[in-house]
Amino acid sequence: MITHDILVVGGGLAGLSAALTADPRLSLAVISRVHPLRSHSVAAQGGINAALGNTEAGKDDNWEKHAFDTIKGSDYLADQDAAELMCREAVPAIYELEHFGVPFSRSPAGLIAQRPFGGAGFPRTCFAADRTGLVIAHTLYEQALRRQVKVYEEALVTKIVVENGRCVGVVIYDLASGQILPIRARAVIFATGGYGRVYLKTTNAYINHGSGIGMAYRAGVALKDLEFVQYHPTSIYPKNILITEAARGEGGHLVNNKGQRFMADYAPSALELAPRDIVARSIQTEVDKGNGFEDEYVHLDLRHLGQKKIDKRLPSVREICIKFGGIDPVETPIPIQPAQHYSMGGIDVDVRCATSLPGFYAAGECACVSVHGANRLGGNSLLDTVVFGKIAGREASNYVNGLDQRDGNEKHLLEEALAERSKVDEWLSRSGGKMAHHLLNDLKVVMSDKAGIFRTKKQLEEALVSIRQIRDDYGRAFISGRCLRYSQAIVNLIEFGYMVDLTEVITLGALLREETRGSHYRLDFPKRDDAGWLKHTLVSLKDGKQDVRYRPVLIGKYQPQERKY
């Protein structure tokens, strides 16, 4: 049986950071459903925050100010110790990336360049043009090659294996061979990313189904704050490919069909650089008021930046607009609309990335520490992945080094794999029923229509009913044909069960949270309610039923105040 000390699931920034930080004396492997360089991290464009103070305008910046901006941006739902930890660790993390070889853009003084981003008091976002995620992912992968980190590519983890209350491995579907097998590990780190593809409009890659989050839930681990779903203000219409916040950081304007820079009505001082939740809602409000174009989008105007600046700072934005939107932003404003982008919530972990299940750790978007609270600031997600990826690698190593229990029982792991295999056989044996892509589409329609930017009790209740209906349909899922190798239908059906779980948790959390905070906007409860709701939602599975609990937010130096931008 394949056995490792540490198994890292996911080859994006968080997973690779964990792998590079783990104790090199331990046997470690990264397992990913795609080649690591195909992970969604490569699509991050705008940058990564750290209070380096490398620009004239940012010389008074420090990590405390970064932490304050993060906490305020989170609408005070972030745990303040965690936000401070992340922002303090940001500075050494960036310099480590620099020494790994990340080709950061440079300031006139030759230092790592920094640009303004939404919700930030100073130009704090380090970048490499508008392909920051790409170059960091490639650099970390290069470091993984240098250290000859073992990688299992194109293998989807289908289940976490638990034995005597401890994580002892996983079951995988190996795409190339079509086999379903167990992998034994003393510690497992999930770095499986977000779930954007449960929505119709998302900036996320096709692979972002979020099944990792659902697997943790099925293994008995709580999911935290899943009702907080970030919509990115600017995705190109109609393909919903991300147009980075850096386009506004570099000076781009949002304009409605009357030619007005409407953000003045919503965030009079920060304007286009207000936090994402505010800008996304403002755009949607303009469109809903009839101030959009084709009742779908507004304009992001970059023309005044000039071709030279666009080519230097936003080359990928220009390429995306030309190739996928058929327009050149040098000459034409970009049609943009909000689209699902990020999950603030996730697997409940502490600041050590540990979950309630011994041996099971999580980092990056799939996890919730919580540093982003109710709304994440742009440039903080890449930071989250590298800082907490490293912590997860270190803490999992400590756990394994201190473990005196034996490896998981082989028979138990094999039985778990066989049970997974029989599920697949059942889908293959049916001659009719619901196909994976139909199920997926049904779920996306429900989430988009009823659990989107603006929410109400009625809609969320309807969503829950529909999701439970879809769960029944999933029981009748089938796959036509009998090919097991590289079967996307098998992948989709395995993941779909977990997607149903997590959409149910998103919706339930949103229904119960009778207030408006950050990205969670309740039309029927439009005010933040600190007395009632300054707390994290924790949903776990107990005896097949959802168990909802709450945990107070860890407040430190900063008492909650009204967010004004």
Next chain:
Amino acid sequence: MKYTFRILRLDPAVDQSPCFQDFIYETPEKKSLLEALMDVRNDQDCSLSFRYSCREAVCGSCGMVVNGQFDLACRTMIESLGTTLIVIEPLPNLEIQKDLIVDMEPFWKALFAIEPYLFPGETRPEKGHRIDDREMEKIDQFVNCIMCGCCYSACPVVSRDERYLGPAALAKLYRFVKDPRDKRGYGRWSRVNTETGAWGCDTVFECNEVCPRKVRPADGIEGLRRSLVLEKIKGLFKRGQ
């Protein structure tokens, strides 16, 4: 619009040899080839296999040959192909694993061979290096590479000599040689001073033509050659003294 997709199919576990299969596809919308392939798979044959992830030309998964042209399926708009017969083949120079999925192993092996990671110097300035942005611009086009393998597949030298490292790996090496932070010795990178390395290139520039990210790998290979010659002259000069 109604299209015929003529797709090369092969499951080496079952089939003796690859053969083309036609699918009729109709759509009123502006679709990318990737979206169209997903529709065909979902509605007509769920055993059709191809790789994909980001759908925005940055993950490098979906390189293939479309009507003889190398490109990423996600950034190919089907209506822009100007024909209703669309012939789709996997990337050549690599073994087919299933349908449009190829074994990228030789490509990754070549990449690994050039030691594709920064060799930092002994000094590790605490606040990072001071580097003129113009220096970073020299490697700009090369860090735009997404390792999709189109250049490797289109390279005529790779197709006749599998030992040749190929355009992507050599361009990657040049990216490090030119990085002011990289201190790998000449002895390390001059290992490509061979017919299967920098001197293998035929200079037909197929790689530049096919790159979906506007990288010009041949610039990197040319750069390596220039640097190799320069180092040789420097060596002769030293000996002459």
